Amino acid sequence: MAFELGHSASPARESGGTWFYLADADGAAVAAVLQASSVVPGELLRVGPPGGQPAWELAVESGRRGTVLRISAVRTVPRQAKIDAEAYIRDDLDAWLAALAAIAEDRRPWPGEGMPPALAQSCLASRAAGPMVEASASVDVAAAADRVGQAIASVEVLRAVQTEQVLSCGYISGTPEGEVGGVRYFVHRRGENLLAVASLVAAVSPTGVITRQITTPHGETTLSWAPAAGGARLELTQRFPGSAGAMSDEQKQGFDAAVARNAARFKAAIESWPG
Numbered sequence: 001m002a003f004e005l006g007h008s009a010s011p012a013r014e015s016g017g018t019w020f021y022l023a024d025a026d027g028a029a030v031a032a033v034l035q036a037s038s039v040v041p042g043e044l045l046r047v048g049p050p051g052g053q054p055a056w057e058l059a060v061e062s063g064r065r066g067t068v069l070r071i072s073a074v075r076t077v078p079r080q081a082k083i084d085a086e087a088y089i090r091d092d093l094d095a096w097l098a099a100l101a102a103i104a105e106d107r108r109p110w111p112g113e114g115m116p117p118a119l120a121q122s123c124l125a126s127r128a129a130g131p132m133v134e135a136s137a138s139v140d141v142a143a144a145a146d147r148v149g150q151a152i153a154s155v156e157v158l159r160a161v162q163t164e165q166v167l168s169c170g171y172i173s174g175t176p177e178g179e180v181g182g183v184r185y186f187v188h189r190r191g192e193n194l195l196a197v198a199s200l201v202a203a204v205s206p207t208g209v210i211t212r213q214i215t216t217p218h219g220e221t222t223l224s225w226a227p228a229a230g231g232a233r234l235e236l237t238q239r240f241p242g243s244a245g246a247m248s249d250e251q252k253q254g255f256d257a258a259v260a261r262n263a264a265r266f267k268a269a270i271e272s273w274p275g
Helices: 079-104 117-125 145-153 155-160 249-271
Strands: 002-004 018-025 028-040 044-048 056-063 066-073 132-141 166-171 183-190 193-205 208-213 220-228 231-241
Touching: 018 117, 018 183, 018 193, 028 117, 028 193, 066 079, 117 193, 132 220, 132 249, 145 155, 145 208, 145 220, 145 231, 145 249, 155 166, 155 249, 231 249
Parallel strands: none
Antiparallel strands: 002 018, 018 028, 028 044, 044 056, 056 066, 132 231, 166 183, 183 193, 193 208, 208 220, 220 231
16 A cells, blocks of 8 residues: 655655555565656656665556556566576566556556555564564653653644654554554654555554554564653653674664653653643
8 A cells, every 4th residue: 555745755856756565575565765756647667765766667558448457577686596586576566467457447446545454464473583672761741641652642732743754654554543453653754765654553542552564674662651740750662773882882872862852752742842
């Protein structure tokens, strides 16, 4: 599935829009940011990574008995993987063409309702394998515990706690906002590149929430809160794949400091939340 992003996530916006793309790839969720580099309404669409060569091209032509749809794709793969890659891409394009034809012939609703079942299942199944490193930080929040929970579930606080490297974020349409099964999207700036990340609200209780990153590197975040003098006590724990034994003291200190900064952002966002 794909949806168009706002202008803030389109630093290189040209003739077309910029989309967040989330798909199932052999049971795992994958995400990407795509840019339409060439658009001729009703005739041509070229899409690829921002600033890169188009990866897909869709052409529409008039035929004798209706309309002809043509799709082509370009991938760079190792020479030894070329045959398998071509077969995989051909199957992918055949499925895309079949879906487009069904929409054009009114055999399939558009826009679709909710997330495709295979993609929803891959989001639930995507998780880290192996050891994790973690760090925690606690802050006192000048808000009642129940209000803390309401604020954390809101998209306003989700956006407020992001760093300036996050150009766009929110909940993917068709998934429940702030509830179990809700899928969040993030577009990060990494130098000249845009990185797409998606996470799943994996568990929710009156005193906590767990979100799990469903695209690499499969991090996990736990937020828990409880009544305290003057408001509530909020604890943030973040986990990422890796081995604590392989981290230097400087890396551990940097991780701890980053989590503490994140907790401070949550405190500021919750206390200023207008809801």
